[in-house]
Amino acid sequence: MSHDHHDERPELTPGQIAAALNPPPGRNGGDLVVETLQGLGATTVFGLPGQHALGMFDALRRSSLGYVGLRVENNAGFAADAYGRITGEVAPLLLSTGPGALTSLAALQEAAAASAPVLAISSQVPTAGLGGGRHGYLHELRDQQASFRDIVKSVHPVRTASQIPSAIAAAWESALTAPHGPVWIEIPQDVLTAETTLPVVTAMDATPRELHARPELIAVAAHLLSNAARPAIIAGGGVVRSDAAGKLRALAEKIGAPVVTTYGGKGAFPWEHPLSLRSWLEDRHTTDFLEDADVLLVVGSGLGELSSNYHTFAPRGRVVQIEADAGKLEANHPALGIHADARDALSDLLEAVTPRADPAAAERVAAVLDRVRDRIDAQGLALEQHLLAEIRSALPDTSPSFWDMTILAYWAWCAFDARHPNTMHSAQGSGGLGYGFPAAIGAAAADRTKPVLAVSGDGGAMYSIAELATARQYDLPVTWLIVDDGGYGILREYMTGAFGETTGTELSRPDFVALAESFGVPAVRTSPETLADDLAESFARPGPSVVVLPALLRMFEPTHL
Template sequence: MTHDHDLVLRPTEAQTAAALNPPPGRNGGDLVVETLQGLGATTVFGLPGQHALGMFDALRRSSLSYVGLRVENNAGFAADAYGRITGEAAPLLLSTGPGALTSLAALQEAAAASAPVLAISSQVPSPGIGGGRHGYLHELRDQKASFRDIVKSVHTVRTASQIPSAIAEAWESALTAPHGPVWIEIPQDVLLAQTSLPVVTAMDATPHELAPRPELTAVAAHLLSTASRPAIIAGGGVVRSDASGKLLALAEKLDAPVVTTFGGKGAFPWEHPLSLQSWLEDRHTTDFLEDADVLLVVGSGLGELSSNYYTFKPRGRVVQIEADLGKLESNHPALGIHADARLALSALLETAEDREDAQARERVSDVLAKVRARIASQDLPLEQRLLASIREALPAASPSFWDMTILAYWAWSAFDPRRPNTMHSAQGAGGLGYGFPAAIGAAVADRTRPVLAVSGDGGAMYSIAELATARQHNLPVTWLIVDDGGYGILREYMTDAFDEATGTELARPDFVALAESFGVPARRTTSETLTEDLAESLAQPGPSVLVLPALLRMFAPTHL
């Protein structure tokens, strides 16, 4: 009897001859890039450093396209966005110690947002690992310990022969649901040592499928089919698993209203009559969801932002589909289904029965009318006009990347993404500086459509250096900087809490002149001319900057 694992692929004569006569002049770095090529990678991000030079030297002997950013954290944000847009693992090449550590905030965001980033870092020479006594430049006592709490998995290499398998194992980990960043480290001497190993060819690193247990989906389908007031909360897991079409089909089959979380923006059509949109910081929405007798939560852990700051208390039965086991029932008791969102929604579509609810669309319309009335009562026309201008100017298929700024906080709730996987922000971990370098990564992934980045002046200062990257690679990224002279959202938070803000006011450059010094076209815009100016900037090839002087205010959320 023959089993699959007994089968061994026999090399052809040509493959054997090539394996016996590898080209000269290769080192451990070549094994890295050959493995990445074998896995299907086409592009790598990163920043060179002393211990990592073996990898970077090998790039010139490969077909990989290298996009070097100016700060490792920004390189991590670019890789994060590339992974989100393509669904592929995005290689991120880093050096030891300070170079590696500078990427931590970006990897935290990738972990929070389930973005598949393949971080490959150098290490000090093998004799110095784990000692902390040798005094090597960049040496850490235990470098991987700094990353273990953040990334999905850690992979350590000690010899050249371990490189292909370690990278393949990490690749598989990054792309198995839930997607996430992974960490590989390789000592400098291993990267530099000459190798006579055969050239790495095609690698098998197929992600594991996380399928739901059929007895659980059978119960869930019955609950949803027989519910009186079903509702759905769609999170980022729906977007990451490319399950938006399945979600739409199930919602229509069940006549179930759908709310998308801030991380799940675009998972459901914004203007659909069953769409409750994303007004999660609103008591009308919270009340509606609490009133559901069966609530399906897909691809969300119902954390702080998705639960209206933990004020959401569901009264009905909760069914939670979640690929991250640690998030399953972490905030609310539920029928927990540990599965990839696409596979679980497919199973529900096959087993759920059609239900009709003539009042569902009317109830959705009533809630949205109440939300609009509440926002209108706060007299904030400028902020709404700016979002409308951006939506009008931005092509429907173009992705947008939003930094942690007041206009982004508005966009979480009020912006129509038009398409799945086109609106992204740093709301997973909440660090500053995400918008522009992430937009660079998205533009690298697809140069055929313009990309928008939105930052405040405070967040913009984290990423100014990447104007050089955008110019060097002539990337179609338009950067809208809303200049209010400080950390606007923190100013508002502190003023509300303490009647006075401290540490929020910032001196800043002339952003137009600064951008132009990088060779990037720039201009000032106004709320009245933003639509026209933004459309013009997005239509021109290469990078551009728009600066909008404006003092914005956040709408008041309602928790009670």
């Protein structure tokens, strides 16, 4: 497919020609990096400096880019991931070589799983040390690119200064082509520090490739949905990433189809809508309902482990799957696979379907939700449901929340009302610990006008304590709720269930309130009764704050069979 680029290039003015012939002195390869990022529209970069990358960081001084420096590269990656999710724009991540670059790998795995457009730019040993052998340079790897190639969408090595603008533009285009994802560039130290007489990089062109649905497939899908007796929709993260929630709602209403959102698709469909089956994916009542659909439309989801109720879901009707990642088409279930961006394909479907009325659809949805509610209520887990309700009442509707891999987050995936699309995020894409707080920092850097919530357990919190210094340094409006149960709570449950006892799950931990205050971050120890008030007070206060909730929470029993 041809790129949607402009055929005509603007003529340079005499002033622009003069500027090109007389570039300002004192520029180096690092300047070409930041000039290219600015020319592509970047405003904020994340990262952590290192010896080989100093040319890039020095060039930041001569640019208008805002810099947010975190204390651990993996946390910088999580912050960039959240910035990319919240804004839909590329989030540049500046890294060093070897240990610094490798420390970001888990964050880049999450960005890949969640389709976040992170543009990682790493340094490399000097060009003299590249290729075969060991040259003894600090941070040297035999093949640094190989460590990233399995994780990111695309890898872009640079070996000379003149390659920098084109490599960054190609990576930018890759990051923003559906499905969004992380990309990786590496530039040797000497290329970053060598003086350059190349003209200043101004306007760059990196238009993402558009991914249109094949019209004959849309025609078949529209026919199936228009003539279905019991259509249903599963909406995944692709609906959120492509900003397609409005199209999804219009389509669901036009054909009277109930909608379940996956954990990655939280907020893609209004929670209180009469057609909303919400997000109870680990529930047999929901699975049975979806299996009974004669036509099931799956949008922006690969129906992976969590979205398929641990691969117990076995649809009996026709499946139509819209997915931007070609590798996920029919990966888990036979389907009419449509390789397309969710927003684009939903727009096409909306025009092509014939309206169908189903007065009983809302009643069937309500009946399923009643059965789910009764099942959960019978498990004696009022505390967990109370805590979610307290958080929901205190959190402003448009404020984003970021959830670590912790028991309360597992509850929130199913039971929390994300009242707007693109406001609830977690690390459920790849399931790594430590996401919540650094991700919230990235979201706050994207928009300082509203408070941001991070939720962690005490185990996950210890991954990112260092970032209290970052939140304080940049005075970011992040409230960090730490649920302290003295260990890795979800692993404690898993091990007890599987083996009857636990190993390695019980943790010594600090006084989180005193620790936060030592960073100059106000903190409070709360209780289930005072949580809503303490959170509201934190949200109303400028800058960062910590709320510690000592509580031993339990997971609801999922039903797979």
